[in-house]
Amino acid sequence: MKNLLLSLLIMSSFAVHAQVSKATHLKETEKANAQPISKTDSSVYICKGSSAYAYHKSRACEGLTYCTRDIEAVAKKEAEVNHKRKPCKACH
Ligand SMILES: [Zn+2]
Numbered sequence: 001m002k003n004l005l006l007s008l009l010i011m012s013s014f015a016v017h018a019q020v021s022k023a024t025h026l027k028e029t030e031k032a033n034a035q036p037i038s039k040t041d042s043s044v045y046i047c048k049g050s051s052a053y054a055y056h057k058s059r060a061c062e063g064l065t066y067c068t069r070d071i072e073a074v075a076k077k078e079a080e081v082n083h084k085r086k087p088c089k090a091c092h
Contacts, residue, residue, distance in 0.1 A: 043073045046085055054088035055079035061091040 044055040047067035055076065056064055064071055079085045 042075055044076045044079050044085075045071050045073055046079050046083055047071055053084075053086060055083070055085040056088045057091045061088060063088045063090045 044057060045059045045061070045064060046052060046055045047064055047069055048071070049067055049069040052067065052069075054063055055074075059071060059073075074083070
């Protein structure tokens with residue numbers, strides 16, 4: 001009898017665990033969906049290196065080939081105003 005109780009206890013704790021990981025998974029999915037779909041439309045890419053001066057339409061632009069720092073996607077306005085970037089000659 002004791003053994004039966006013990007296995008029931010173990011089984012129920014497994015069930016709780018499964019429910020928790022399911023909930024976590026759902027939360028992550030919601031997070032991914034929460035990102036604005038139109039972000040890529042108005043986004044430009046900037047190199048975070050100190051000698052970078054331009055923003056780019058595409059991450060694959062040749063102007064970003066030699067970027068040694070991180071490439072960040074930002075809104076076009078943000079690139080112009082906050083980062084003082086000019087449109088890249090190669091892709092604009
Ligand atoms: Zn470019």
